[in-house]
Amino acid sequence: MEKYIFYILSVIIIVFAVASVSSRKMLRSVIYLLFVLCGIAGIYFLIDYNFLAAIQLTVYAGGIIVLIIFSVLLVHHIEMELEMAKVSRKILTGLLCLLGLAVFLYTIYNNDFNVVENQVTTTTYDIGAKLLSYDAGGFILPFEVISLLLLASMIGAIVIAKGRKLNDKNNEAL
Amino acid sequence: MIAGISIYEILTVTSILFFIGIYGFITRKNLISVLISIELILNASVVNFVVINKYLYPDMLQGVIFAIFIIAVAAAETALAVSIIINLYRQISSVEVKDTEIMKY
Numbered sequence: 001m002e003k004y005i006f007y008i009l010s011v012i013i014i015v016f017a018v019a020s021v022s023s024r025k026m027l028r029s030v031i032y033l034l035f036v037l038c039g040i041a042g043i044y045f046l047i048d049y050n051f052l053a054a055i056q057l058t059v060y061a062g063g064i065i066v067l068i069i070f071s072v073l074l075v076h077h078i079e080m081e082l083e084m085a086k087v088s089r090k091i092l093t094g095l096l097c098l099l100g101l102a103v104f105l106y107t108i109y110n111n112d113f114n115v116v117e118n119q120v121t122t123t124t125y126d127i128g129a130k131l132l133s134y135d136a137g138g139f140i141l142p143f144e145v146i147s148l149l150l151l152a153s154m155i156g157a158i159v160i161a162k163g164r165k166l167n168d169k170n171n172e173a174l
Numbered sequence: 175m176i177a178g179i180s181i182y183e184i185l186t187v188t189s190i191l192f193f194i195g196i197y198g199f200i201t202r203k204n205l206i207s208v209l210i211s212i213e214l215i216l217n218a219s220v221v222n223f224v225v226i227n228k229y230l231y232p233d234m235l236q237g238v239i240f241a242i243f244i245i246a247v248a249a250a251e252t253a254l255a256v257s258i259i260i261n262l263y264r265q266i267s268s269v270e271v272k273d274t275e276i277m278k279y
Binding site for chain 2: 002036037040046056071074089100104118149
């Protein structure tokens, strides 16, 4: 049963990823990306990482997609069609990507993975304890650094998006 | 782990996703489309971290925690990129890659 769910999810992911990079309407391309992200959240549910799936749904599907949709609405006309690359260039890029994919798959299928058969369930308690532990192998320092990074990027985004208009007004006032 | 699915099949799916992202990154001419392709590439790598953690080292949590950190960094990166795109649109009224020649302040 889980096998077929995985195959359905992978077909959804790959089809919508292709649609997302080849659609000529901007907004549709973003919505296709939303389907890809939901499919990946489904894979996390399948391998029993519920917390990660919840993060994927809230941060990606809830946050990043809304942010990108806002920027599309601020920047584009809805019906505007995107300019596409030349056909020769597309074919060349596609061939190069297929070549890279072949190299990747050759390497993966020739590698002997040491798979451990298991049905371990990871609880949110374990993840939280690991994130906040200060023993050897704990992750408290990266956790704090990430919080600083988020604060810095928030302030930076506000400052950059505010633009220069306010500065000009200030200069006139001075 | 998923019953009846080997690690090879999941890695195949993520490799395909990664190269679809690279294809979009090279062929699209619009800054927001490039951002979408970057999201695809990042997601493929995050799934790899999680899957290798689950299949090879089920008692560890490093892969999951790295995945959380990658998602946080991706969110920060997207917020900054969107603000840069909006600012650029105000100044040159375009978000095409070929028009962005004056990013230097």
